[in-house]
Structures are given as C-alpha cells and as structure tokens.
Amino acid sequence: MSCGVRPTREPGVETADGTRTGRLGLLLEQFDQAREMARVRLEGLGDEEYLWEPVPGSWSLRRRGEAATPSAYGPGEWLLDKGAPDIPASEYAEVARQAADGMTITKIAEDWHVTVERVEQVLAHTGAPEPDNTPVTTIAWRLGHLHSCFAGQWEWTFGERRQEPNLLVDFTPRAALAVERLWETVDRWRDSVGALTDEQLDTVGFSQYPYGSDPDDPYISVVAGANLEFIHHMAEIALLRDLWRAGFASHG
Numbered sequence: 634m635s636c637g638v639r640p641t642r643e644p645g646v647e648t649a650d651g652t653r654t655g656r657l658g659l660l661l662e663q664f665d666q667a668r669e670m671a672r673v674r675l676e677g678l679g680d681e682e683y684l685w686e687p688v689p690g691s692w693s694l695r696r697r698g699e700a701a702t703p704s705a706y707g708p709g710e711w712l713l714d715k716g717a718p719d720i721p722a723s724e725y726a727e728v729a730r731q732a733a734d735g736m737t738i739t740k741i742a743e744d745w746h747v748t749v750e751r752v753e754q755v756l757a758h759t760g761a762p763e764p765d766n767t768p769v770t771t772i773a774w775r776l777g778h779l780h781s782c783f784a785g786q787w788e789w790t791f792g793e794r795r796q797e798p799n800l801l802v803d804f805t806p807r808a809a810l811a812v813e814r815l816w817e818t819v820d821r822w823r824d825s826v827g828a829l830t831d832e833q834l835d836t837v838g839f840s841q842y843p844y845g846s847d848p849d850d851p852y853i854s855v856v857a858g859a860n861l862e863f864i865h866h867m868a869e870i871a872l873l874r875d876l877w878r879a880g881f882a883s884h885g
C-alpha cells in the first residue's frame with residue numbers, strides 16, 4: 634500500500650558529519666535520541682512490573698468485562714482504561730492558547746471531547762488552580778496509550794484513513810510482546826515521517842486523525858506534538874521503573 638510520499642532531503646540543511654539541521658531533521662534527531670533512551674530504559678521489563686498499580690484505582694489494562702472506567706477500549710480480550718472525558722487542570726493553559734489562536738469554543742470542545750459549557754468554565758477559570766484530575770497510570774497503560782496513538786496517527790495520515798483508532802491495537806498483558814509491538818508501530822511511523830516533503834509538512838490537514846486537532850494543523854506541528862507525547866510518557870515510565878526498582882511496590 635502506497636503512503637503517497639517519497640524520500641527527500643531538505644536542501645542545505647546537512648552538516649559535514651551528516652547531521653540534519655532543518656526543521657524536520659531536528660525533530661527526527663530529537664525523536665531518534667528519545668527512542669534510543671527509551672529502548673534502554675525498557676530493557677528487562679517484566680509482566681509484574683508492567684502491570685503494577687502504584688495506587689489503588691490506577692488506570693491500566695483490564696480484561697473485557699472487568700474494566701473499571703466507562704470508556705475503556707480495545708478490539709480484543711484486554712482493554713485500555715479510559716474515563717469520562719474532561720480537561721485536566723494541567724491543560725487549562727493549552728485550552729486558553731487554542732482560544733487565543735482563534736479556535737472556536739465548539740471546536741475546542743470537540744477536540745477535548747467535552748461539552749461547550751465545560752470549555753467555557755475552563756476559559757473563565759480564575760483564582761486558585763483546581764486539583765489536577767490526571768489519573769495515575771501503570772506502565773502497561775502508558776505503553777498501550779502510546780501504541781494506540783502512533784497506530785492511529787499512522788493510519789489516518791499514511792494509511793487508508795478509515796479504521797477506528799481505538800480498534801487498531803490488540804493490547805496484551807505480556808510486557809515483552811507489548812514492547813515489541815510498540816517499536817514496530819513507532820518505527821513504521823518514523824520511517825513515513827522521515828520521507829515527507831516540505832510541502833507535505835506545511836499542509837494543514839495532512840493528518841486526518843479524528844481525536845485531536847490534527848485536521849486543523851500543519852503537519853509539522855503534529856510531528857512536534859508526537860515527539861512531546863512520546864518523550865513525556867517515556868519519562869513517566871522511566872520514573873515508574875525507578876520506583877519499582879527502589880522497592881516502592883512492596884510498601885504500597
């Protein structure tokens with residue numbers, strides 16, 4: 634199946650040692666370094682650690698029929714927890730930025746999967762910050778979330794743009810298999826991104842991924858956002874591994 638892209642190099646943006654320094658080159662260099670760091674940090678991940686819940690009620694993988702969250706998803710026996718949609722307090726500044734950039738309240742509500750009234754509450758929020766309602770998650774959840782994001786964004790950018798993103802990844806309770814499948818999906822996405830032209834990077838709606846603002850953004854900003862998503866989730870996974878290794882689980 635053709636991805637509709639062809640390999641290219643940005644003219645005049647390669648140093649003597651072969652390092653790419655154009656805007657796409659810098660993003661790829663950043664992603665490649667983050668991927669290598671993540672690969673090292675995930676070595677030796679076992680099933681028990683993978684599914685360890687740092688606090689009661691952590692979001693994780695659950696067998697179908699045992700999911701504790703109302704919007705858990707997945708095509709197979711194991712589902713990835715997902716709660717009722719809301720805007721975390723940590724994202725209020727991002728919502729304000731979207732509004733300041735001209736995004737309508739209706740579109741912001743669609744972007745975050747919340748009501749228009751909820752967006753208005755966030756934009757009108759003043760005073761002391763609300764408690765952060767971001768859930769505590771397991772390593773399994775964060776790896777599954779990343780896998781789902783990259784699978785969906787590849788399908789709706791380089792694929793047929795028709796498959797439901799929430800049904801693309803068959804989640805597994807086996808750590809080694811989850812890591813193997815994640816890298817296959819991430820590397821496919823990275824190879825496709827690495828072949829983009831400048832025109833494609835500047836194209837608004839080059840990605841039609843339905844869960845987010847991708848259809849309204851130039852693709853270069855989508856790539857930058859994917860880097861941030863990968864880096865921050867892998868950093869959180871690394872912290873969970875540190876806590877596990879330090880014996881935190883035995884005190885929980």
